Amino acid sequence: MVTNTEQIFTFLNEYAEANKEELYLESVIEACNEWLSGETMPRLTPSVTKEEIRRGIQLAVLKGMKEQAQPNHQMTPDALGMLIGHFATKLMQQKDQVTILDPAAGTGNLLFTVMNTIGDKGTATSVEIDELLVRLSAVTADLLEQPVRFFIQDALRPLLVDPVDLVICDLPVGYYPDDENAINFEMMPAEGHAFSHHLFIEQSMNHLKEGGYAIFLTPVSLFESDQSAELHRYLKKNAVIRAVLQLPASLFRSAAHEKSILILQKPYAEMKAKPDVLLSKVPSMSDKLAMSRFLEQIDEWVAEL
Secondary structure, three states, X not given: OOOHHHHHHHHHHHHHHHOOOOOHHHHHHXXXXXXXXXXXXXXXXXXXXXXXXXXXXXXHHHHHHHHXXXXXXXXXXXXXXXXXXXXXXXXXXXXXXXXXXXXXXXXXXXXXXXXXXXXXXXXXXXXXXXXXXXXXXXXXXXXXXXXXXXXXXXXXXXXOOOOEEEEEEEOOOOEEOOHHHHOOOOOOOOOXXXXXXXXXXXXXXXXXXXXXXXXXXXXXXXXXXXXXXXXXXXXXXXXXXXXXXXXXXXXXXXXXXXXXXXXEEOOOOOOOOOOOOEEEEOOOOOOHHHHHHHHHHHHHHHHHX
């Protein structure tokens, strides 16, 4: 039996393959718009879920990115999106409504995974500088019926975004070339360019409510770089480090691409005594028993916050 996810991918892929005059991803957007309008659509069961829709679109987008050789357009792997979704669900479980910001949203795959995981109580803001990725993200949001506002801009420029409950971000890694803008940030070093991933952390904390949480995918060497002193000073003054989680090396192409999860909280007046920072290694995600035990550990940790 063909699954809904397979039906969606086949529908989008056949449409794009038949439309050779345009780039594959442009055709995927067109196909999604025709699906939205009801002109033509995949054959789906009445029980189709938002996650099946997201995964079907994701498969087509991944194929398109490979064909267009876009080295900067990298989706957050599903396994990491689902893990971050679990954290988000637990950290936001006491809230009836949750506002979310992803300041480096790309195609929105991580954002939509988290929104699908926490249910119908999330509204989100997506910031992305690449117009094509925003258009892909926007049609996906419409098909998923997820309430998302989109900003096409450099997320390190001023954002017209009210403070949110939750920030999620797969941090862009590297140097930020705009020194004139970077001097507006506390983590601008005395010499040389600032790290983009440092500035994204700072911008995210600026747009969090007091007591709000930020969940970042960071370079594994985040606290060991030549600008780590600026990072330590900033975090000591402006954030509470709640968790640092080392991810399995098997999830990444090479050691240079390995990442960790960093969870921060914005301080607030009534904050109780800080519990110990959760320092842990995430087990292999193919080991169901170990992952089950790890998620139980996470649930116990959240209960202490």
